[in-house]
Amino acid sequence: MMERALSIRNLKVSYKDREVLKGIDLDIYKNKITAIIGPSGCGKSTLLRCMNRMIDIVEGAKVSGEVLFGGENIYAPGVDPVKIRFKIGMVFQKPNPFPKSIFENVAFGLKINGYTGDIPYMVEKSLRWAGLWEEVKGRLKDDAYVLSGGQQQRLCIARALALEPEVLLLDEPCSALDPVSTLRIEELLLNLKERLTIVIVTHNIQQAARIADYTAFLLDGNLVEFGETSSMFTVPKDKRTEDFITGRFG
Numbered sequence: 545m546m547e548r549a550l551s552i553r554n555l556k557v558s559y560k561d562r563e564v565l566k567g568i569d570l571d572i573y574k575n576k577i578t579a580i581i582g583p584s585g586c587g588k589s590t591l592l593r594c595m596n597r598m599i600d601i602v603e604g605a606k607v608s609g610e611v612l613f614g615g616e617n618i619y620a621p622g623v624d625p626v627k628i629r630f631k632i633g634m635v636f637q638k639p640n641p642f643p644k645s646i647f648e649n650v651a652f653g654l655k656i657n658g659y660t661g662d663i664p665y666m667v668e669k670s671l672r673w674a675g676l677w678e679e680v681k682g683r684l685k686d687d688a689y690v691l692s693g694g695q696q697q698r699l700c701i702a703r704a705l706a707l708e709p710e711v712l713l714l715d716e717p718c719s720a721l722d723p724v725s726t727l728r729i730e731e732l733l734l735n736l737k738e739r740l741t742i743v744i745v746t747h748n749i750q751q752a753a754r755i756a757d758y759t760a761f762l763l764d765g766n767l768v769e770f771g772e773t774s775s776m777f778t779v780p781k782d783k784r785t786e787d788f789i790t791g792r793f794g
């Protein structure tokens with residue numbers, strides 16, 4: 545049987561009194577790319593934010609159910625969400641480098657984490673993993689904002705990778721990027737899955753088809769269908785999945 549990086553069990557989320565995730569059960573397999581797709585407002589970002597307790601910082605959000613990581617529920621009492629986020633990293637829609645140098649952006653997490661090893665080595669390694677090293681090696685002291693949008697997004701990926709996470713969550717990481725930068729990120733994710741597990745929220749069906757091993761289709765807070773991308777996109781089990789992936793709604 546395939547190993548799971550995360551197991552989500554009966555996950556429910558409400559904002560104030562409105563339930564937006566209505567009991568999700570979903571397994572995220574190790575060293576695979578899982579895409580979460582569905583129409584706007586169906587709960588994709590909310591589900592992703594539950595996977596590393598980023599949801600904790602959303603005001604008014606109430607979570608019930610379990611997210612098992614290494615056999616332990618990350619919502620159990622006493623679990624430190626900060627530690628969880630080191631192991632389950634996240635990259636957002638809009639590239640959000642810190643107002644610091646390229647080097648310091650990648651080194652930041654290591655420093656606040658009290659890392660005592662070789663920081664320059666880790667910075668180089670992370671930038672290589674993120675496919676950015678060759679482009680920035682001569683200007684590590686430059687401000688991160690001099691980089692293009694696509695490079696900034698790869699820098700944010702490098703920043704997350706520096707902490708050697710087991711899982712990387714990406715919330716529409718390419719939606720602010722041009723097609724060439726988008727393809728570079730996709731290529732990068734395909735290479736990265738050898739090292740870690742990837743979950744990506746995307747509004748781009750073609751992107752899911754290109755890179756995801758598994759796809760989860762959400763609709764109105766429910767998981768309608770989950771399975772191998774290749775079979776879901778050729779023979780969807782549910783009529784609603786078929787309608788969505790053929791562009792009839794959403």
Ligand SMILES: Nc1ncnc2c1ncn2[C@@H]1O[C@H](COP(=O)(O)OP(=O)(O)OP(=O)(O)O)[C@@H](O)[C@H]1O
Pocket residue numbers: 559560564582583584585586587588589590591602603604747
């Ligand atoms: N902080 C919040 N407070 C109240 N309601 C929220 C909050 N965040 C999201 N919602 C609502 O919860 C529902 C699910 O939102 P979510 O962002 O998870 O969906 P999504 O599928 O990622 O949407 P999109 O594709 O448009 O980003 C939506 O109806 C949204 O308006």
